[in-house]
Structure formats: C-alpha cells, structure tokens
Amino acid sequence: MALTINEECINCDVCEPQCPNDAIYMGPEIYIIDPEKCTECVGHHDEPQCMVVCPVDCIDPHPEWKETPDQLMAKFRELQSKKA
Template structure:
C-alpha cells in the first residue's frame, strides 16, 4: 500500500527529507509520492515517517496501490539492491 499526498498539502517541506526511499518529491502544485518507491517505511521504521511528521494529516493510503506486507518487504529489498548496485 503506497501512500499518497492529497491536495490538502500545505507544502511545508517536512515530509520529503523524512522519506528513506526518496519517494517524495515536489509535484506541479504540492508534494507527491512515487508508488514504485514507497514502502510505507517497511524495512526502515515501524511507521511511515511522512505520516508521523505531516501537520495537516494529508497522507492516506493510495487506494490505487494497495500492497500487503510481503509485497512491501519485496519492494524494500529491491530498492536496497538497486542502491547497493548504484554505489558500486
């Protein structure tokens, strides 16, 4: 289940640096989350860090990208392997 940022985002800039997968970036009007990179912080933290720091609570689960824990773990491992490959 990738997360998403709704149009209630106030562009406060606190979520982007908290994302361990660099899944958050500025969109045309407000921040957005790349569902291919979002693991809901699985593998990094017990809870999604962007949700924890968002002052307006505008980061729900993206209904178009529902994933179970096994899928999120697989995505985390894939992203880690890509990062290690890029570092070498």
C-alpha cells in the same frame, strides 16, 4: 499499499527529507509520492515517517496501489539492492 498526498498539503517541506526511499518529491502544486518507491517505511521504520511528521494529516493510503506487508518488504529489498 503505497501512500499518496492529498490536496490538503500545505507544502511545508517536512515529509520529503523523512522518506528513506526518496519517494517524495515536489510536484507542480503539492508534494507527490512515487508509489513504485513507497514502502510505507517497511524495512526502515515501524510506521510511515511522512505521516508521523505531517502537520496537516494529508497523507492517505493510495486507493489504487494496494500491497501486502510481504509485498512492501519485497519492494524494500529490491530498492536496497539497487542502491548497492
């Protein structure tokens, strides 16, 4: 499933550069994760890097965007093919 950033975000700027899919960007008030680009780092890392570096634990599973590990890997492959 994709991830989402909740209202606890302090805009510390550490998550955005860690995202290998460029899925994180600054929204009107807090950072936002684009669920169409978020693979929870599947294909890149063993765990979501944004969650690893977040100092306030404000990143949660997206409640409306549920995906299996196989679906996340398929999304990773599709995103990689668009970069080539």
